[in-house]
Amino acid sequence: MTAKKRVRIAALAVASTVGALLAACTSGASSSGVVEINYSARLTGVGDDADAAIVEAFNRKFEGTYHVNRTAIDDETYKTKQITQLTGADAPDVFYSWAGGRAKDIIDAGFAAPLDGYYSQRGWNEELNALGQSLATFDGKKYFVPTMMSSSAVWYQPDIFAKEGIAIPTTIEELEAAAAKLKASGIAPFILSNKEKWEAQFYWTQIVVAQNGPAVYNNLVAGKAKWTDAPFVAAWQKLADWSKAGYYYGSPNSIGYADSTIPWTKGEGAMDVQGNWFPSTLAGSDSAATAKIDYFPFPAASGKQSTMEIYAENTLMINAKSDKQHQDAAAAFVDYYVSVEAQAMLAKGGRLFPSNINVDLTTLELPKVMLKLAGFMNSQTGDTFMHVDLAFTAKIANEFLDATQGVINNTVTPAEAAKRVQDVTDQQ
Amino acid sequence: MAGSVNGSRRLRLVRRPSARVSLAKRAWKAQWSWQGMLYLIVPTIAYIALIIVPIVMTARLSLYKTNGFKTPEWVGFDNYTRMVGDRAFRKAFVNTLIWTAITMTVPVAIGLVYAAVLNSPMVRGRALLRALIFLPSTMSLVTLGIMFSLVYNSSFGALNGALNKIGLGFLTQDWLGDPNLVLYSLVAVFAWQFSGLCMALFNASIQQIPEELYEAAQVDGANGLQRFFHITLPRVRPAMVVVIALTVVQSLRSFDLVYVMTKGGPDNASALLGFFMYVQTFVNRNQGYGAAIAVVILLLSLVFAIVYVRRVATREAFDE
Numbered sequence: 214m215t216a217k218k219r220v221r222i223a224a225l226a227v228a229s230t231v232g233a234l235l236a237a238c239t240s241g242a243s244s245s246g247v248v249e250i251n252y253s254a255r256l257t258g259v260g261d262d263a264d265a266a267i268v269e270a271f272n273r274k275f276e277g278t279y280h281v282n283r284t285a286i287d288d289e290t291y292k293t294k295q296i297t298q299l300t301g302a303d304a305p306d307v308f309y310s311w312a313g314g315r316a317k318d319i320i321d322a323g324f325a326a327p328l329d330g331y332y333s334q335r336g337w338n339e340e341l342n343a344l345g346q347s348l349a350t351f352d353g354k355k356y357f358v359p360t361m362m363s364s365s366a367v368w369y370q371p372d373i374f375a376k377e378g379i380a381i382p383t384t385i386e387e388l389e390a391a392a393a394k395l396k397a398s399g400i401a402p403f404i405l406s407n408k409e410k411w412e413a414q415f416y417w418t419q420i421v422v423a424q425n426g427p428a429v430y431n432n433l434v435a436g437k438a439k440w441t442d443a444p445f446v447a448a449w450q451k452l453a454d455w456s457k458a459g460y461y462y463g464s465p466n467s468i469g470y471a472d473s474t475i476p477w478t479k480g481e482g483a484m485d486v487q488g489n490w491f492p493s494t495l496a497g498s499d500s501a502a503t504a505k506i507d508y509f510p511f512p513a514a515s516g517k518q519s520t521m522e523i524y525a526e527n528t529l530m531i532n533a534k535s536d537k538q539h540q541d542a543a544a545a546f547v548d549y550y551v552s553v554e555a556q557a558m559l560a561k562g563g564r565l566f567p568s569n570i571n572v573d574l575t576t577l578e579l580p581k582v583m584l585k586l587a588g589f590m591n592s593q594t595g596d597t598f599m600h601v602d603l604a605f606t607a608k609i610a611n612e613f614l615d616a617t618q619g620v621i622n623n624t625v626t627p628a629e630a631a632k633r634v635q636d637v638t639d640q641q
Numbered sequence: 642m643a644g645s646v647n648g649s650r651r652l653r654l655v656r657r658p659s660a661r662v663s664l665a666k667r668a669w670k671a672q673w674s675w676q677g678m679l680y681l682i683v684p685t686i687a688y689i690a691l692i693i694v695p696i697v698m699t700a701r702l703s704l705y706k707t708n709g710f711k712t713p714e715w716v717g718f719d720n721y722t723r724m725v726g727d728r729a730f731r732k733a734f735v736n737t738l739i740w741t742a743i744t745m746t747v748p749v750a751i752g753l754v755y756a757a758v759l760n761s762p763m764v765r766g767r768a769l770l771r772a773l774i775f776l777p778s779t780m781s782l783v784t785l786g787i788m789f790s791l792v793y794n795s796s797f798g799a800l801n802g803a804l805n806k807i808g809l810g811f812l813t814q815d816w817l818g819d820p821n822l823v824l825y826s827l828v829a830v831f832a833w834q835f836s837g838l839c840m841a842l843f844n845a846s847i848q849q850i851p852e853e854l855y856e857a858a859q860v861d862g863a864n865g866l867q868r869f870f871h872i873t874l875p876r877v878r879p880a881m882v883v884v885i886a887l888t889v890v891q892s893l894r895s896f897d898l899v900y901v902m903t904k905g906g907p908d909n910a911s912a913l914l915g916f917f918m919y920v921q922t923f924v925n926r927n928q929g930y931g932a933a934i935a936v937v938i939l940l941l942s943l944v945f946a947i948v949y950v951r952r953v954a955t956r957e958a959f960d961e
Contacts, residue, residue, distance in 0.1 A: 625908060
């Protein structure tokens with residue numbers, strides 16, 4: 214082979230490599246007219262296969278028009294990767310987002326496109342859960358689409374209640390009386406697992422709302438109240454009092470959420486304030502346990518109305534930095550994602566509850582208790598609220614979670630906890 | 642290498658400046674090699690790209706306030722001054738010092754004892770015992786963390802269960818929930834895992850010690866303990882220098898155990914700097930503050946490295 218020939222071959226190889234690299238790096242509309250969009254999904258361990266199946270079904274349905282490339286990121290990693298992804302060159306056109314404070318961070322940074330136009334155009338106003346829509350609204354504009362609704366309640370063991378002759382508490386005073394009775398019988402009233410820190414916030418938030426109504430708590434979220442105000446300090450005080458009274462099973466700060474199913478299935482504890490995923494977790498330890506569990510809304514103080522926490526656990530945002538063509542394609546994907554067909558797929562995969570109100574839950578073979586809860590969620594149309602780490606920014610929420618661990622351990626006083634969280638809030 | 646050392650010594654003897662320059666030039670030419678330079682270029686570029694540039698970028702980021710989404714805002718040394726008043730940072734800093742102090746002594750001491758005992762001809766099944774002691778070193782800290790979370794559970798964990806069973810119920814503790822105890826519960830897992838590796842390194846070193854030394858000491862009437870302190874210990878000093886450096890590096894990087902077992906709780910009682918940096922950077926999205934904490938960890942490592950290299954890892958330590 215001559216030197217000239219060798220050089221030509223080398224040049225050809227370099228050119229083809231560069232060409233291939235450029236082709237690989239290019240995304241978007243291909244020459245065939247198919248609009249390709251990137252979707253960033255968060256894996257939660259529940260319904261992940263259904264999420265992937267929805268993408269496949271969408272790609273089949275819109276073959277030749279749209280194509281979705283799905284990137285699935287593990288639950289915890291998502292928090293860290295989201296920044297890298299959104300600020301990177303190949304940012305997703307449609308992506309998972311938490312609601313509340315985390316959503317606000319993304320909106321403030323200019324990555325979330327306002328979706329009011331798509332809400333009207335696609336009919337989401339009519340078919341999506343109204344509370345979910347109100348949570349998506351920031352400064353009068355809707356920035357995300359709720360894809361899964363959740364709630365929290367007091368989960369309890371009816372068998373234990375029946376054995377101890379305890380009726381379902383309708384006021385917080387009755388709840389405390391029931392706790393005292395259970396404690397006297399050697400049963401832990403509450404299995405609070407707080408090793409991961411997020412669990413106790415359900416108790417705290419529910420106590421605030423139970424004693425004062427959702428408006429007082431929502432004022433705090435809106436920055437119109439201080440953490441050091443009496444209603445909030447009183448909620449921490451209640452947590453500390455319950456700890457001193459021995460109402461929690463074992464040492465709450467050393468029990469992980471998954472491990473809490475062990476004493477529950479052994480019947481060593483009677484209640485837990487948790488999200489609606491609790492029965493699914495329980496079923497992982499004891500498939501028969503879901504048949505022996507029930508819930509009641511956290512009871513309000515005497516003379517007040519009980520309010521259930523209902524919020525959007527999963528949502529989708531459309532990237533404000535994507536061009537119009539890709540945003541439209543992303544909206545088409547979101548539209549399919551919240552369709553009755555796709556929402557039913559997610560619900561069957563365990564992602565409860567559908568945000569599309571037209572999904573017939575009776576066709577999903579859900580446990581009785583979940584159907585009952587869904588009915589209650591649909592019946593509540595008034596004010597609702599979101600627990601702390603969803604409602605506030607991560608900085609405030611983490612200080613709250615740390616301080617609350619201290620209160621439960623009785624190493625931090627309620628007043629100190631309130632001051633710590635207020636200090637972080639003031640720094641923002 | 643020896644030649645170049647001698648050459649430089651000879652150069653120092655030359656007093657006339659012009660002659661010294663000429664000799665130095667000749668020495669430089671003799672040592673210059675394009676091939677050598679090429680060998681050096683790749684690792685140098687890699688070192689700069691993968692170590693120096695990220696360090697410089699992290700140090701630069703520590704002077705800004707940013708959540709990763711917005712344009713960084715210059716705040717000078719605010720992120721550093723903020724540390725002084727940050728209760729959680731102070732806690733993590735002190736925890737890291739305690740953690741490092743324990744990990745550079747306890748697993749090293751245990752590993753050395755294991756190695757010394759398992760080199761005694763009186764112990765049977767030494768290979769099996771060594772393998773068993775080394776086994777935890779092959780496991781990931783995440784796996785160990787999950788395992789020990791269950792072992793330590795104060796209500797239904799194996800440790801308290803075992804203590805109750807053998808009549809030592811008064812020793813049961815809230816291993817992960819007690820803020821005064823949790824750090825030590827975690828460091829015990831680290832020490833348990835790392836002592837196996839220490840044992841392996843000391844074992845290799847002990848096996849290099851000539852048997853005659855022990856025989857001579859025995860003839861002189863030295864007992865087992867005396868032989869250990871006067872022969873084994875001085876002879877394993879080079880290995881110890883390496884082992885301590887390894888444990889300190891590992892301990893400053895510790896993250897997995899804390900993340901898996903306690904998430905730094907309760908109320909930051911078990912948070913280490915590495916974990917605190919993660920929380921600030923990725924959870925709270927205080928990227929500038931997180932970078933400042935990373936710089937502090939780097940400075941801690943540097944201080945250790947300088948003191949260690951100058952005082953402990955000396956040529957004499959390895960010559961012995």
